[in-house]
Amino acid sequence: MELFESIFKFLLLISVGTTALFSYLCINKMWTRKHDPLVAESISPIAMAMWISVSLPFVLNYTLQNNWRVALTYFLRLIFFIVFFLVSIGFWVKDRQHKGIWQKFIKALKQEANESTNLIKALNHPSRKKELLNILYRVAWLDDELNEKEREYIQMFADSWEIDTSYLFNEPPPEKGIEKLNKVREEVIAYLALQPSKEQAQSLSDVVQALINIDERVTKEEELIGAEISGMLINYASQEKTALCRVIIHPTNQKEQESLLALVPxxxxxxxxxxxxxxxxxxxxxxxxxxxxxxxxxxxxxxxVQTYNARL
Structure with missing residues (x-):
């Protein structure tokens, strides 16, 4: 048990370092471009504001628990989202009218409102409509309920694709626990196996995140699968090999090994x-x-859990 706790603490420490490196690399890449209006317009201020509101409670919660490793991880994420939020509203973009931060924020919101249907247009004629709808269906039911906003959001796509959605709204998927999350992931893997366009995969990533945040309440399960799906879709679209995480089991005896192979042949x-x-x-x-x-x-x-570079 002590060995496991030591390994777990070490992995948490690695997670903090990885988050810090990720935040630095992303912000560093953005920093020289933060004055560019096109760069600012390419980032959603609403999405960044949502992630700030989601991350802040975790920072406060783990800080009060004196769990500094996890608190620091979420704090680094919070800094990341704050910087990108400021970029998204054009905080560093030169403005002849010298608008204040609030005025820039309102301007960014108006622009986003005008572009709110871009995702629908991008997915207006997808090659695999039912596969996409199944992914949205399972994501919406992650918290074991389907509220009116989620229903309307899915229906909006279904109407555009001329698909009957009555079967989607009757009851939640039968899977429970981790199997429920794995099933969503399997649906995404099956969808990517059909080799959709890169643009469609990127659009689906944004659609999934919007669906997760639409009820203004993000559960742990939704946060986990949202990040996992986004990583899968974005990596597919960019076709770049990145660091992956694999689950490794060490059987302590022959009986455990046989039990494991029976579960996972x-x-x-x-x-x-x-x-x-x-x-x-x-x-x-x-x-x-x-x-x-x-x-x-x-x-x-x-x-x-071991992190490794997929290019090796």
């Missing part, structure tokens, strides 16, 4: 530090991998 065996281990799954984000890993820990398996 596709588990790939590797030797790590001279000991046999099995890679049971690979994910885009560490939080999702940790949630998946926890499912196996509850069954008595010793698991760790």
């Amino acid at each position: 596709s588990a790939k065996e590797e030797y790590i530090l001279g000991n046999p281990a099995f890679i049971v799954a690979t994910f885009q984000t560490a939080p999702y991998a940790e949630a998946f890993s926890e499912n196996y820990r509850e069954q008595g398996f010793f698991t760790i």
